[in-house]
Amino acid sequence: MYIGQTAFLERTFEESDIINFANLTLDTNPVHLDEGFAKHTRFKKRIAHGLLTGSLIGAVLGTKLPGSGAVLLKQSFNFKEPVFVGDRVKAVLEVTEINEKSIGKIVKIKSRCFNQFEIIVLDGESTLLISAIK
Template sequence: MVYTIEELFIGQIARLQRTFSEADVRACNELTKDYSPVYRPSEENWENYYHQPIVPGLLTEGLINQVISDKLPGSACILLQKELIFYHPVFVGDVITAELEIIDINIERNWVTQKVTCYNEVGNEVIKGQAVIFLLSNKN
């Protein structure tokens, strides 16, 4: 569903879930040219960093952006601000849920502020923060 700013309300929640694969990590590494050993299971020394390869934060942030563009508001918007704290690493194979909740609406500016929470399949928060978006139009 696509929402106009008038249809949004404080407390409104949207979620998406995704499992990140080694192929996702490789594609992200190629696009960003970030080849840190924490992302590569084939490196002999990766076990010195974490007990398994981690997913780049950029991929999990992408899931947050997908919730905004596909669900809440699901309409044309521009990300104005995003503040995130990464509490725990996301590992390849983790099932990550990104949940966004509207906490403020500024109709005069067409701004919407959303609380961001991402958690893994066992319920551990991996990312927390907020995002402010600018809705480009009030029309469907």
């Protein structure tokens, strides 16, 4: 790993993703599931769960940057814009800091998600422990 290293992953959030996430997490807030309710909100239609969007960051961390063996110590999310059913979201991660510790490397990664219009919908930071796998 090196400072400036990047990785990304893209996914279109479909109706079934929203329903499956609601069933898995028990977050059945009607702003995610009920079009009649959602049309009376500031968003005017249903939005994806914020943590569903954030889960793309976890997918990049676990499979690409840094991948297997890393342990997430801290994660921050700043939700900037809503994600709607049918939106294509791209999670882009960039290594910003690497510190050697006795327990392994502590790595900070800038985390951003963009929609299909290249608008930032989420930004945050991940802090990970990278240690030798035994």
